[in-house]
Amino acid sequence: MPHSEQQIEDLITTTEPWLLLVARVSDPMQIDALPAQKKRLFEYASRQVRPYAYVEFDETAYKGARAVFRKKVIDPILRAQSLVVVTFDKIDRFSRDSSSDERALFGKLLKQGRIELHFPSDNLFIHRDSPAPDLFRLDIGVALSSYYASTTRDNVKRKFEEMVEDRGEWIAKAPIGYRNIDTGVRRDGPKSRTIKDIKPHDKIRHHVVLAFELRSAGMSYAVVTKQLRRVGMLSSEKGRPIPKRQVEHLLQNPFYMGQMRYRGRLYPHKYEPLIPRWLWKKVQEVNERRTAARTKYASKEHIYRDSIRCGICGYTVLTDGPKKGKYYYLKCTEYGGSHDAKWANENVISKQVAERVFGSFRIPEERLPSLLQELEQDSEEVARFHKDQLRRLRAEHSQIDEDIKEMFRDRHRFTIRPELFDELVAEKTNRQADINEDIGEIESGNEPQFLKSAKELVELASRAQDLFLNEDVRISQKNKLLRIPLSNLTWDGENIDFELKDTYAAISSCRKNENWRALVHKFRTDCRDEILRLKHDPNFRALVDQPQDT
Structure with missing residues (x-):
């Protein structure tokens, strides 16, 4: 007489053989296939004289630790006190839904006589003493199913690559934001x-x-x-x-x-x-x-924190102090090798910074009104410059397109080092993205924002030296002030060396020559992009928006 479905826990302790019916799909989109598997498995179980339990789930064999398969199939088999007849609808439901380690475990349990594998829709029943033709059929079925699964996986991989490379589509969850x-x-x-x-x-x-x-x-x-x-x-x-x-x-x-x-x-x-x-x-x-530059001093606040490096070896210059409640000292870490670095009083460095850095681009107060007025005046020369710049950028963009096409035509030259091809293409496409951004900035105009930022810039340049020397200005504000004009600052134990960002280098050059008209031209042409970016510079905004905050 046929048995009815029972709970797995009740069958684990029985001493008579029992069937474990397994229905499974690898994708939630395939859930609709489970009822058909269940129907055929129950029809097979109804013809047997053994008790049975049924499990179903969706879980891929190619990702993660396969927790559901282990919990619902492997663990009950290992705890069972009698023979377990593990029943899949077809061979491919076993081979495609099982990892190589799981198939190896099933093979071991088969040899020990602890399980049998039944595939009723394929009319194949495997046990410890199965003849060679049956085992061969199982091996062929497993091989064909593995080939089919690998082909499917390759197709999915190629689809993902086509979505990413050709259509620019992201295939996973969107990042935060x-x-x-x-x-x-x-x-x-x-x-x-x-x-x-x-x-x-x-x-x-x-x-x-x-x-x-x-x-x-x-x-x-x-x-x-x-x-x-x-x-x-x-x-x-x-x-x-x-x-x-x-x-x-x-x-x-x-x-x-x-x-x-x-x-x-x-x-x-x-x-x-x-x-x-x-x-x-x-x-x-x-x-x-x-x-x-991470050091044990990273939590302390210093003027030159993350702003100065050794002019001899290029490594970090650390700050110690305050000594006697007010003195700070700087010294190279000498991580690159000892060069007899000495401790230097911070005031010695700050004096040079105030005179040589901030003094180099200080705009005389009497020049501010006329300079601000000249900035507001329209210039046909600026318009011509932008027109020439757009023509040059578009020509470069088109030339890069041709270069990339030529690289793809000659891609066979990169068969030995395919990664080099990817690097070169990425380099050129990145340059095109930069060009598109530059073109967008020029075409957008942004004249009101440019004038606002340019005025803020010259006003800050005129008082930056005084701010840096003011003992009432907070250390954090002085640190921000250092970051604004400098692209590089080094200390060799006696003297500083530095590089100014383009905008401040232009002010310094015009200050030396007393040619302030040239500065207006440089602001509107060579330095325009850098000035527009000041709108988003947190260091600049902190000092311009709240200059009274000391």
């Missing part, structure tokens, strides 16, 4: 899947921009995280205050500036960037600098 949406539009007819898209999250996108702006100012991950929590940014995972680990990942994700990282390579995507490329590059420079 974006959201996944369903457009409702079907790609290939009424029964096909709807097209998915990624859009900026209106409530979070400005938090992402703030994170990059804060990091670009040299702030630590901990400080950036604290500021983001203060404005209410939450984790994308559990809705809790965002953790530092997620902030670190966010600030290293190129998705926000227009590129996606897939299988270790960068590809341009079709979605709206949240930050400009220059801000991304600046943050990566900060990441590299802070990683290289």
Whole structure:
């Protein structure tokens, strides 16, 4: 008489053989296939004279630890006190739904006589004493199913690569600051899947921009995280205050500036960037600098923290103090090898910085009114410059297109080193992205913002030296003041050496020559992009927006 379905726990302790009916699919989209498997398995069980239990689930054999398969199939078999007849509908349900380790375990249990494998729809029943033809049929079935699974996996992989490389589509969950949406539009007819898209999250996108702006100012991950929590940014995972680990990942994700990282390579995507490329590059420079400069003094506040390096070996210059309540001293760490570095009083360095750095681009107070007035005057020369610049940028963009096409035509030359081909193409496409950004900046005009930032710049340049020498100005403000004009500052034990950013170098040059008209021209041409970026520079904004904060 046929048995009815029973609970696995009741059968594990029995001493008579029993059937474990297994129905499984590898994708939630295939759930509809489970009832047909269940029907055939129950029809087979009804013809047997043994008790049986039934399990079903969806779980892929190619990802993770396969917790469900182990819990529902392997663990009951290992705990069973009698023979377990493990029954799959077909061979492919066993071979495609089992990993190589699991198949090896089943083979071991078969030899021990602890299980049998039944495949009723294939009319194949495997036990410890099965003849060679049956075992051969099982091996062939496993091999064919493995081949089919591998082919399917390759097709999926190629589909993903086509989506990423050719269509610029991201294939995973959108990073924080974006959201996944369903457009409702079907790609290939009424029964096909709807097209998915990624859009900026209106409530979070400005938090992402703030994170990059804060990091670009040299702030630590901990400080950036604290500021983001203060404005209410939450984790994308559990809705809790965002953790530092997620902030670190966010600030290293190129998705926000227009590129996606897939299988270790960068590809341009079709979605709206949240930050400009220059801000991304600046943050990566900060990441590299802070990683290289971590010391036990990192939590202390100093004027020259993360701003000065040794002029002899290039390594970090650390600050110690205050000594006797007011004196700070600097010395090279000599991580690159001893060179008899000496401690130097911070005041000695600051005196040189005030005179040689800030004094070099100080704009005389009597020159400010006329300089500001000249900045406001339109210039046909500037318009011609921008027109020539647009023509040059578009020509370069077109030439890069031709270069890339030529590289693809001659791709066979890179068969020995295919990674070199990818690097060269990425280099050229990155340059094209920079060109597009430059063209967009020129075409947008931004004249009101340019004038505002330019005026703020010359006003700050005129009083930067006084701010730096003012003992009432906070150390954190002086540190910001250092970062604004300098691209490099070194100390060799006796003298500083430095490089000014282009805008401040232009002021310094015109100051020496007393040619302020030339400065206006440089501001509107060579320095225009750098001046427009001051709108997003946290160090600059902190000093310009709240100059009275000392």
